[in-house]
Amino acid sequence: MTGVNDDVPAGGRELLRVEGVTKSFPGVRALDGVDLALRAGEVHVLLGENGAGKSTLIKMLAGAHRPDEGRLVVDGAEVTVRSAQDAERLGIATIHQEFNLVPGLTVAENIFLGRQPRTALGLVDRRAMRARAAELLARVRLGVSPAAPVAGLGIAQLQMVEIAKALSLDARVLIMDEPTAVLTSEEVATLFGIVRELRADGVGVIFITHHLEEIAALGDRVTVLRDGRSVAEVPATTPEDDLIRLMVGRDIAEQYPRRAPEEPGAPLLRVRGLGRRSGRGGGRPVFADIGFEVRAGEVVGLAGLVGAGRTEVARALFGVDRYDTGTVEVDGRELAPGDVRAAMRAGLGLVPEDRKSQGLLLDAPLRDNLTLARLDQDTRGGLVDRRAQRRAAAEVAGRLKVRMSGLEQPARTLSGGNQQKIVIGKWLLAGARLLILDEPTRGVDVGAKVEIYQLVNELTAAGCAVLMISSDLPEVLGMSDRVLVMAQGRLVGELAGEEATQDAVMELAVRSAGGVENESAMEGSDVG
Amino acid sequence: MSAEVLRAPGSTPGQWFVRAVLRNGPLGGLIALVVVMAVLSRDFLNGQNLLNVGVQASVTAILAFGVTFVIVSAGIDLSVGSVAALSATVVAWAATKEGLPVWVAVLLGLAVGAVAGLLSGALVAYGRLPAFIATLAMLSVGRGLALVISGGSPIAFPSSVSRLGDTLGGWLPVPVLVMIAAGLVAALVLARTYTGRAMFAIGGNEEAARLSGIDVKKRKLVVYALSGLFAAVAGIVLAARLTSAQPQAAVGYELDAIAAVVIGGASLSGGSGKASGTLIGALILAVLRNGLNLLSVSAFWQQVATGLVIALAVLLDTLRRRSAR
Missing domain, CATH: 3.40.50.300 (P-loop containing nucleotide triphosphate hydrolases)
Structure with a gap:
């Protein structure tokens, strides 16, 4: 391992700077004047509670959202990231918690998806693709064949394939969103080794984790987000208690x-x-x-x-x-x-773990979402009493202080917290x-x-x-x-x-x- | 955006027109099409011709109301044309060949439609077949049975039922009245019944619907059975107009019905749709055909135009929704 240089302060040139970035969604200000600076050859930990704005920030860097205010600066020049392609061109690669891999394709095909090497005839050059994939896999120390289908891989292996894909892009900025959440401690150790090598190669890594002990082990600097603001930038050696205080901001x-x-x-x-x-x-x-x-x-x-x-x-x-x-x-x-x-x-009432896929009719109005579990109760003589439904929905939405423009608003446009209130409200209305x-x-x-x-x-x-x-x-x-x-x-x-x-x-x-x-x-x- | 639309007087009539179409979706499209046809053909806006348009729209619209239920619940029904022909054939066979009382024959025809839908629904809900495949199978089975029962040739429709294809008072076509009645029933089902609300929930998010106590499988049976029932009504109306049940009638009508639903603003991914939209969709298709006939456009080019209008209508609707976000 060449990159074990934890004690050397990271001091490369600045790769990426986020300046005063603000982003609002209906009913919630997700980012509110966030600053972040990433240098070449550092692991920069992004710390914050759920809902602090981490995901919004990295989605912005990946081209999924655009800032309302503020600037993104790459290599000293202001840039606009409108799409994933823009991010790729700027050398920014993101490994999301949900992987972007196609299960039916092979490892090599996934790594070079959309960028397969071509032969002179314009056909996919499988041999070249597999050879290059094999090099990348060796770099992430993943012992699977480039020709193996992705569908058969475990979650840690999938993560390594994602990293190999990022490496194939020659990414200079690598964003990793909670990469350790699903890994065993052994897999975490391997991952850290790879991240250290990347750091030694001059890659800037933005690393999101909820595990404080990983910060000192891997990180160089920490930016703490709270309620959409960047509240502090501190060295990774900061004691955990202090980090918690910064993160939570209260007792x-x-x-x-x-x-x-x-x-x-x-x-x-x-x-x-x-x-x-x-x-x-x-x-x-x-x-x-x-x-x-x-x-x-x-x-x-x-x-x-x-x-x-x-x-x-x-x-x-x-x-x-x-x-x-x-x-x-x-x-x-x-x-x-x-x-x-x-x-x-x-x-009984169940508020499921994934409210988007199991709890909500995302494109339906809040009124329908709130009254879904009491449809039987509201049906008399075969007809649904829509007026009673509206009254009940309005009552419970008020009681739960749901921040909405009205009961006709589609559930998709609410913030996570308000969506969860809708799912809970559904069960209150059903009499659970x-x-x-x-x-x-x-x-x-x-x-x-x-x-x-x-x-x-x-x-x-x-x-x-x-x-x-x-x-x-x-x-x-x-x-x-x-x-x-x-x-x-x-x-x-x-x-x-x-x-x-x-x-x-x-x-x-x-x-x-x-x-x-x-x-x-x-x-x-x-x-x- | 709405504030801008209110300031429309400052813009040219052309821009106002485009905005009106964009804002009102399918209805705007229908009005635009009617205006264009009225300008191009002197005969179009004549009362008799408009009633003709209604008659031409009726069978498609009745089929499409049934298909609306299926599409709202994120399914698809390819079998409605075949089921329509099968039901009509059963009515004619029972009344004309077997000599059963006419009302028994009609009930039998409606029951056959509902059962055909129920079988598709069972394949989808309990057999877990994709709706496309289950109803494709029913498309073939329905058509085949219609041919088997009729021996491949048309059977005369009982004259009392054939009145459904006539006019009231010599001018008001009964198919139009049946279409309006079917539309009102469909609107009531969608907006006010348990099954209707369940359709939106299942189409919006099947897993969430199930976890909220909707008996998804049973509802799917009802949804496809309703689609079959509406198809049977459409088949009977069609046979009444032709005064005979023809086993080869209504071939390809399922595609018109699906087009009408989608033009009317429903999403094929489920969770949205309206009876009024579907009616407008069917009317758009009928106005287009009628107008092109009046303009003596060849049947070949009419197909091309229909395809373009389907694409355009859905494209406009997509744009409208995106701008409303």
Whole structure:
């Protein structure tokens, strides 16, 4: 490894400068005068909470958004990045969290997509393409054939293919959006090695991560974003506590305003021996032997690593997926398995982890989105009472303080936090008494986050209950009255009160995962 | 943008016209087309001719109302032309050849249409076939059955049902009345019924609809059954106009119906669509054909013009939506 020069201050010439950039979307100011300077041969960490404006900023550099105000400067000259092609021409490559790879094509074809080397006849020169791809793959130390189809690769390998693609573009600015979120610690080490080599070659890297320990290990400088503003530029050696303070900008205690009721009420939900195998019988267990209770007025957290089976359990409870063994009871009555409507009638509601693909009708008006789960209730004599729907939607949108231009506004145009309020509002209107919140504040700005937490308080005070799945550890710990920990499809522990600490949860989640030290797959293990 | 449109008096009539078309989408297009035809042909704006346009639009429009349901729920129905012919053939066969009472024959024809749609729906919802394939299969099966039942030749339509192709009071064509009634039913279904609202939800985001308690599979059955039922009505109206059920009738009508729906502003990716838009779409196609006939444009060139209008209409609608964002 040639690039282990952490102690040498990065001091190349300036590659890229962002000056006073502002960007507004309907109802939200995503960026508000952001400054950022990237030098050749440095790893510049972009730090900030979800909703702080990181994604908007890098999308801007990738050509997906254009700034309302401010300048982008590359090599000392002001530039406009209108498209991905513009970014490519300027030598800016971005590796997004969602990969831009075509599963049906080979590794080499993906690396050179749209830029395949041609023969004299204008046909694709496969031999040259594979040879060049092989060099690039060697550089990222990926031991797969250039002719292998991308569909068969694992997530870490896909990431390396993306990096190889960026290298093939001779990118001088490489933007990596949470590249370690889904990698094991071994894969993270490999990735760091490659990034260090790139740095030694003079590439400027903008690195987004939620894992504070990675900052000192890899970074040179850190720019902290908060509520769309760049609030500080500090060296990567800054102590973690200081970084948190910069990121959050206030005491963490008030960030999670949980007020638990004195005494929880009667059990609302009781799960016993729930289990499911993949495929049609005899597959690998997805989850097994899950048993727990949620009482009225309680918030129960479900923590664990990504892939521990939490979402699968939630979907099974709600009747979206089948289960093979066990029972789900609501108010002491057993629910029919695999029946969403029965679960809804019993008072369950699911706020799914991906609100865009599972929670919202993005192009439909808010009114339709809010009333979707109570369509049955609003239908009388075969006709839907549209006036009652409008009244109910207006009432709940007001109560949740949804920032919108009106109920006819399409859901797509709302900010993440307001979209999430719509999904939650849908279940309030359906009369749900037990809400399953799966990653309720992912991609939600700080202000809306606290509003959602306050809503959770209101609901539990009114006798409802919440089962909260979250990979954001401080959130689970801050908002739950009890925390259940899952690892590899099993419940491995329950923590309450004082004993529920980040360390205790991580210990259970990781140790029980059978030595797979996959700590990096747990987001937010950094904050607090 | 709207403020700018309000200041339109300052601009030329040409610019005003283009803006009006852009702003009002399909209706603007229809009005523009009517104005052009009225200028080009003296005979176009005559009352009798306009009623003719209505009659010509009727079968396409009734088919298209059914297809609107399917397209709103992000599906497609290629079988409606065949199902129309099959239903008409069943009515004629039952009444004329088997001597069943006419009302029984008509009910049987409607039932056959609904069942054909139900089968397509079952293939889509439970067999998980792509709607394109399932309804392509039904296109072939429906046409084949119509040929089998009729032996390949037209069957006389019962005269009492053939009145559906006549006029009321000697001037008001019944097909136009059936079209309006079907349109009102379609509008009511889309806007006010559970199934209608479910169509928009399924077409908008099927997974979100399912996770919000919409019984997606059952609704799809109903959606395709409705499409089949409307196709049966269209088939009966067509046969009534021709006074005989012809197994080879309505070939290719499914494409006109889909075109009408899309010209009317629905998106093939689902989640949007209106009965009024579909009616306008069918009228645009009918006005175009009628006008070109009056102008003695050859049938060959008419096809070219129809294609251009379909492309233009959808292009304009896309532009309009983009500017509204």
